[in-house]
Amino acid sequence: MSDSTDRSPPGTPLSDEAIQQGKVLTLEWPSSLRYAWDTGVAIGRFLAELKNGRIIGRTCHKCERVLVPPRMFCERCFRPTDGWRFVQDSGAVNTFSISHLRWDASRIEDPILVAVIEIDGASSGGFLHYLGEVKPEEIGIGMRVKAVWKPPEERTGSIRDILYFRPS
Amino acid sequence: MPTKVAIVGVGHTTFRATSPGLSYKELMFEAATRAYADAGLDPRGEIDSFLTCSEDLAEGTSIFDEYVPDQIGGAERPVYTVGGDTIQGMATAYMQIASGIVGVVAVEAHSKASNLETPGALHAFALDPVFVRPLGFNAHALAGLEASMYLSSSGNSREQCAHVAAKNRRNALANPSAAHAAAVNPEDVLASPPAFEPLSDLDVSAPADGALVIVLATEERAKKLKRQPVWVRGIGWATVGGLTAADGASAAYARSAAEMAYRMAGIRDPRREIDFAEVDDTYSFKELQHLEALGLFGRGRAGPATAEGATARDGDLPVNVSGGSLGVGQLFEASGGQRVIEAVAQLRGEAGPRQLKKTKTGLAQSWRGVPTGTGAVVVLSRE
Amino acid sequence: MRRVAVVGAGLTRFMRRAQESGTELSWLAASQALASCGLGLKDVDSVAIGSAPDAFDGVHMKGEYLTPGAGGWGRPVTRPYAGGGTGVLMPIHAWHHVASGLFDVCLVVAEEKMSTCHPHPQGAFVTIFDNFLERPLEPNLIWIFALEMQRYMQTYGITKEEIALVSVKNKRNALDHPSAQVAEEITVKDVMESEVMVSPVNRLDVSPVSDGAAAIVIAAEDVARRLTDKPVWLDGVGWNLDTAYWTNRDLAFPAYVERAARMAYKMAGITEPRKQINIVEPYDPFSYKELHHLEGLLLADKGGAPKLTADGVTQRNGDMPVCPSGGLLGVGNPIAAAGLMKVAEIFWQLRGEAGRRQVPGQPKVGLAQAWGDLMQVGTVVVMRVD
Numbered sequence: 001m002s003d004s005t006d007r008s009p010p011g012t013p014l015s016d017e018a019i020q021q022g023k024v025l026t027l028e029w030p031s032s033l034r035y036a037w038d039t040g041v042a043i044g045r046f047l048a049e050l051k052n053g054r055i056i057g058r059t060c061h062k063c064e065r066v067l068v069p070p071r072m073f074c075e076r077c078f079r080p081t082d083g084w085r086f087v088q089d090s091g092a093v094n095t096f097s098i099s100h101l102r103w104d105a106s107r108i109e110d111p112i113l114v115a116v117i118e119i120d121g122a123s124s125g126g127f128l129h130y131l132g133e134v135k136p137e138e139i140g141i142g143m144r145v146k147a148v149w150k151p152p153e154e155r156t157g158s159i160r161d162i163l164y165f166r167p168s
Numbered sequence: 169m170p171t172k173v174a175i176v177g178v179g180h181t182t183f184r185a186t187s188p189g190l191s192y193k194e195l196m197f198e199a200a201t202r203a204y205a206d207a208g209l210d211p212r213g214e215i216d217s218f219l220t221c222s223e224d225l226a227e228g229t230s231i232f233d234e235y236v237p238d239q240i241g242g243a244e245r246p247v248y249t250v251g252g253d254t255i256q257g258m259a260t261a262y263m264q265i266a267s268g269i270v271g272v273v274a275v276e277a278h279s280k281a282s283n284l285e286t287p288g289a290l291h292a293f294a295l296d297p298v299f300v301r302p303l304g305f306n307a308h309a310l311a312g313l314e315a316s317m318y319l320s321s322s323g324n325s326r327e328q329c330a331h332v333a334a335k336n337r338r339n340a341l342a343n344p345s346a347a348h349a350a351a352v353n354p355e356d357v358l359a360s361p362p363a364f365e366p367l368s369d370l371d372v373s374a375p376a377d378g379a380l381v382i383v384l385a386t387e388e389r390a391k392k393l394k395r396q397p398v399w400v401r402g403i404g405w406a407t408v409g410g411l412t413a414a415d416g417a418s419a420a421y422a423r424s425a426a427e428m429a430y431r432m433a434g435i436r437d438p439r440r441e442i443d444f445a446e447v448d449d450t451y452s453f454k455e456l457q458h459l460e461a462l463g464l465f466g467r468g469r470a471g472p473a474t475a476e477g478a479t480a481r482d483g484d485l486p487v488n489v490s491g492g493s494l495g496v497g498q499l500f501e502a503s504g505g506q507r508v509i510e511a512v513a514q515l516r517g518e519a520g521p522r523q524l525k526k527t528k529t530g531l532a533q534s535w536r537g538v539p540t541g542t543g544a545v546v547v548l549s550r551e
Numbered sequence: 552m553r554r555v556a557v558v559g560a561g562l563t564r565f566m567r568r569a570q571e572s573g574t575e576l577s578w579l580a581a582s583q584a585l586a587s588c589g590l591g592l593k594d595v596d597s598v599a600i601g602s603a604p605d606a607f608d609g610v611h612m613k614g615e616y617l618t619p620g621a622g623g624w625g626r627p628v629t630r631p632y633a634g635g636g637t638g639v640l641m642p643i644h645a646w647h648h649v650a651s652g653l654f655d656v657c658l659v660v661a662e663e664k665m666s667t668c669h670p671h672p673q674g675a676f677v678t679i680f681d682n683f684l685e686r687p688l689e690p691n692l693i694w695i696f697a698l699e700m701q702r703y704m705q706t707y708g709i710t711k712e713e714i715a716l717v718s719v720k721n722k723r724n725a726l727d728h729p730s731a732q733v734a735e736e737i738t739v740k741d742v743m744e745s746e747v748m749v750s751p752v753n754r755l756d757v758s759p760v761s762d763g764a765a766a767i768v769i770a771a772e773d774v775a776r777r778l779t780d781k782p783v784w785l786d787g788v789g790w791n792l793d794t795a796y797w798t799n800r801d802l803a804f805p806a807y808v809e810r811a812a813r814m815a816y817k818m819a820g821i822t823e824p825r826k827q828i829n830i831v832e833p834y835d836p837f838s839y840k841e842l843h844h845l846e847g848l849l850l851a852d853k854g855g856a857p858k859l860t861a862d863g864v865t866q867r868n869g870d871m872p873v874c875p876s877g878g879l880l881g882v883g884n885p886i887a888a889a890g891l892m893k894v895a896e897i898f899w900q901l902r903g904e905a906g907r908r909q910v911p912g913q914p915k916v917g918l919a920q921a922w923g924d925l926m927q928v929g930t931v932v933v934m935r936v937d
Contacts, residue, residue: 009730010579011564011763012571014666024570028669029297029609034285035228035682040191043683067799069684073197075238075794078204078212080197095705095802097697098750103689105673114694116798125799128685128694136750141705159684171652225611230604230678231634234924235795244810247792248640248928251614251630260629260647267650268552269788269818293611298572407618407628428627540615542628 042070045084047157053149057122059085068122087121089147090168094118094125098136111136117145117165132164144168170432171266174390174397175548177207178512180380180505182345183496186282187377192227195379196278197239203381204241208394209272211241215383216270218242220249221257221277221501225290228283240276240381252405253277253534254382254505255544259403261384272385277502281375295539307538308372308451312364314538315453318417319366324456324471326366330357331474333370333452336488339481340495342521347376347497357452371452376497380505382512398515398548401529402435404428405544419454422461422533425545429531430463433547438463443526444514445485446507448535448543449492458533459487462545481524489514489522504534504544515550555649556775556782557642557934559588559768560895565732565883568666569762573608574620576764577662580888581622584766585658588778595768596654598623600630601641601661603886603923606675607668621660621766633792634679635836635923637661638765638890639930642919643788645769646932655771662764663885672760679925681795693757697749699802699926700839704751706803707854709842711751715742716860717838718755718880724867725877727907730892732883733759742838756838758878763885765892781902787819787933797925808847808920811929816849819933821916824849828933829914830900831871832893834922835878844920845873847929872910875900890921894932901936 018024039047042058046069049056057066058081060074066085067074074081096115102108113136119126131139132148145165155161179202181187181195190198204211211218220236229235233249236242250257254277261273284290291307300310319326331354340349352370360370390397406424408415426438435441445464449455456470464485465473473479479487490496490510493503511530513519528550535543561583563569563576571579577600585591600621605613614630621628631637631644638661645657665672676692703709716739725734737755745754775782791810793800800806812824821827833844842856850871851859859865865873876882876896879889897917899905920931 009562009564010583011566011569011576011730013564013566014568014570016568019568027298027302029301031293031609032286032289033225033228033293034289035283036285037228037283037682038188038191038280039683040194041189042194043191047683067796069796069798071238071796072194073239075241075243075796076212078200078210078241080201094798095698095702097694097701097752098747099691099694099697100746100750101673101691101693101748103674103677103691105671105691114688114690114698116698123799125796127798128688128690130688141702158687160687223612224605224678228678229682230606230675231632231924233633233792234679234927235681237792238794238796242792243794244791244807246790246811246814248636248644248790249632251612251632256629259627260631260644263647263651263653266652267647269647269650290611293605293609294615296616297610405627405629406625407615407623408625409619424625425627536612536615540612542615542618 042072046070050161051155051157053152055087055089055119057085057087059083065123066121068119068126087119091117091119091126091145093139093141093143093145095141096131096139129162130164133166172387173262173265173384173400174387175382175512176385176390176393176395176397177203177209177383178509179203179206180509181378183347183376183378183499185347185376192278192280193239196276199379199381200240203383206395207383215241215272215274217264217273218245218247219257219260219273219275221252221254222249223251225293226500240274253501253536253544254508255532255534255546256405258382258384258546259405259544262400262403265384265386271389272383275382277505278379279499279502280377281500282377291538309364310538311451312367314417315366315451318453318457321416323468327354328456328471328475329371329452330354332449332455333357333494335480336449336492336494339489340491343491343496346491346495348374349491349495367451373450373493373498376499378499378502380502380509382505382508396516398512400546401549402429402433402547407542409541419457419461421541421543422458425543426462429545429547435547442529442531444489444524445487445531446490446510447487447533449488449494450498450535450537452494454535455487462533486524489524507532508546511548515548553650553652554772555646555785556770557767557785557898558770558775558778558782559584560898561587561766562730562892562895563764564730565761565763565885567732567759567761573617573662573664576664576762577617577620577660580764580766581658581660584768588768590768592622595622595656595658597648597657598626598628599641599645599657599659600628601637601887602663603634603637604675606678607665607672609667617662622658633923633928633930635886636921636928636930637887639894639919639921639932640790641891642767642769642785642894642932643790643930646785646788649769649771655774657769659769660766661887661891663888664762665760665885666762691749693749693752695926696837697752700751702802703839703843709857711743712739713857713861714839714842715739717841718742720866721835721874721878721880724875725881728877728882731877731881732761734877734881752837758836758880758884761883761885763883763888765888765895767891767895781936783898783901784935785932786935787815789814789931791929793927795925802926804853805843805847805929807927808844808929809849811931812848815931815933821933828916828918830875830897830910830917831873832876832896832919833873834890834920835874835880836884838880841874844922848920867910875908875910893919897934901934
């Protein structure tokens with residue numbers, strides 16, 4: 001049996017230049033895939049309430065949890081969730097980060113501040129969102145925050161109807 | 169002796185052209201709820217493993233398996249995805265059970281085709297990016313090429329394909345869970361607008377939405393449950409090239425999968441031993457092609473047999489009594505599952521207006537669609 | 552239960568950009584794996600293909616596209632998928648094939664060609680996030696790692712310097728791996744001074760984007776013993792997927808890794824993992840993940856993995872070598888192939904065939920683990936030689 005290190009493994013590395021200077025034949029295909037997802041009952045209501053400036057969750061009476069983001073099923077108990085429950089638009093930072101990269105890996109000057117917010121009234125955690133009106137070095141786990149909303153006429157029923165959470 | 173594995177529960181939503189009120193998660197939850205109620209099992213304690221059958225780009229979400237566990241009772245459990253159709257998922261479940269590592273496995277598949285605004289773009293993405301995609305062919309055109317090759321080499325006729333389309337769309341009238349049932353005759357099919365030579369619109373199945381869950385278990389576990397088990401006597405799957413397979417368009421993948429399934433099931437004379445079949449009919453000609461590949465009819469014989477009514481509900485070998493994809497709707501990876509669900513209903517005597525008299529052994533077969541040469545076969549029986 | 556072994560392995564180079572197509576990469580790894588145990592394609596009963604998101608290669612139903620290069624033409628082929636966990640899910644899925652009695656030999660091929668995605672593969676990762684609640688926030692993949700790293704550090708009082716030792720170790724180990732893409736000698740200071748991408752993650756805390764393929768051959772006991780006098784038994788397999796609602800979970804501890812590990816340990820008869828596992832290849836896409844996963848694998852106390860690293864326990868000549876291959880941080884990260892590379896490493900190490908990377912002491916029991924999805928998947932295999 002051969003020693004795994006006694007051979008040069010196959011594979012031909014290419015440099016950026018090889019592509020940019022056309023040293024290898026390339027083919028391009030733009031992605032034109034488009035989707036329009038049905039939000040369903042739970043997320044449909046969640047987004048509608050965001051438009052109203054409110055955060056809503058679902059309750060499971062069996063495990064006694066308030067679930068945010070809401071879902072029509074309790075994944076712990078495997079049963080339908082029981083009812084709607086409005087929760088606060090305030091909470092605490094569960095964890096946070098300061099991003100110098102955009103979604104496409106390009107670098108940005110003004111960092112994006114992101115966090116998982118534990119929403120007051122929800123049993124455990126909450127959702128991902130931005131932090132604002134705070135300096136990166138001031139952010140800490142456990143910091144109390146409150147949502148800053150878009151003006152009502154600008155809301156569309158999106159997670160971005162909340163602009164960010166700021167220290168409260 | 170192959171391990172005895174049974175289907176102990178099935179559940180599904182209705183299959184409809186659109187499902188606007190419910191998200192895919194909510195569809196999956198409904199199907200899972202029904203399946204576990206049918207089986208009399210609590211997924212949180214009594215199901216050992218979960219498998220879902222999906223492809224990212226059909227969903228519009230990468231690493232789609234992230235989003236499956238919660239609504240099927242699989243959170244914090246052994247769960248993974250099979251990038252294949254439902255019957256391939258069932259084969260994986262079968263192997264898990266036969267290995268002894270688990271006793272009960274749930275297999276899920278669904279379609280939210282209505283949420284895909286660009287089906288043509290999705291099909292194009294499946295084509296070889298260097299040799300085929302740049303030609304700009306639509307997936308249906310490739311099926312048309314295969315249909316021409318098949319008809320000319322098998323001797324079956326285009327008119328006989330129209331009989332398949334009419335039969336299956338009409339059969340779906342008796343299926344409350346079908347999206348494209350229609351009272352059409354072969355003449356209507358032939359007169360429908362041309363799609364891709366030699367196919368017309370009504371020869372091509374349209375998409376539908378829906379979700380389904382199938383629960384499999386060991387013999388020991390099956391015997392303790394309330395429902396009469398439906399036994400997986402044999403299961404097989406294969407990939408044998410696609411359009412360029414140079415096999416006279418004979419669906420070699422179906423032949424290969426059937427060989428494996430028949431061998432496991434101890435079936436020597438499929439035509440005699442199989443009472444009914446649910447086979448892929450994404451395009452009408454595929455039903456004929458698949459029936460011949462499965463050894464249920466000789467080469468060039470499936471067409472005439474269909475025209476003579478041999479595969480009608482009251483025929484000698486009923487095929488696609490559920491309506492198939494042409495009548496129910498094409499359900500992405502759940503299409504094969506829809507066939508299994510029909511077979512289970514027939515074997516349990518629960519097919520209502522579609523109930524066949526002779527149902528001891530049934531066959532369900534799947535194909536993953538253009539441009540694949542991949543399909544699977546499962547033989548199910550009451551004992 | 553039928554005993555199942557790994558009998559052969561193959562690996563391509565890991566590269567930022569390969570000239571080879573995905574199918575060609577698959578063929579290179581698959582043919583190498585077969586040659587390594589003297590088998591031909593005719594000896595293969597079944598094939599399992601692993602590859603992470605189709606969005607990278609730009610081909611829908613990617614498994615179908617790769618099949619001819621992976622030896623699947625004319626055979627039963629399936630594609631199991633668990634995001635980043637795929638590389639170690641592959642041998643588990645193949646184990647089912649052989650342990651079930653349906654097949655004697657399963658060829659397992661993992662491939663990734665991330666370079667196809669332009670302008671940068673990282674952009675494709677936005678599609679792994681929730682379509683309604685997260686994608687509109689335009690997240691970068693690194694965010695979730697940074698959020699988890701932050702929580703892990705704060706919960707146990709771990710410093711970036713302690714974590715940086717993992718990058719130093721693995722990139723140095725990788726200098727001895729012929730497939731390595733990013734092997735180099737660096738210091739903790741280099742890591743701390745590398746550019747901040749998404750704090751607390753610096754550039755040298757992260758594994759690269761890669762193209763590459765890996766393959767292994769799995770066989771039933773009687774076949775394995777005919778092929779080799781050193782079959783590496785797959786004695787334990789475990790896999791577990793946590794809830795998709797990752798923002799409802801405490802990220803400080805990977806519970807899904809613990810559950811997968813317990814499943815594998817139970818099957819392998821491992822009751823004291825820290826004592827009984829000789830060599831470990833946990834998934835290390837980021838430096839802190841090696842530590843996080845060691846704790847999930849019950850090989851270190853919660854918050855205790857950094858001390859093992861600092862004490863040299865996890866060096867190749869330490870008491871419990873971790874990532875002797877150089878891991879993803881050093882060898883590269885062509886997602887599915889990276890996980891399978893770890894399985895190949897344990898295979899070679901247990902047979903004494905790891906050359907300059909060989910850990911001393913003739914290890915008998917090894918473990919490979921992969922992770923994936925939204926901080927969700929644990930896949931674990933326990934491997935043994937007689």
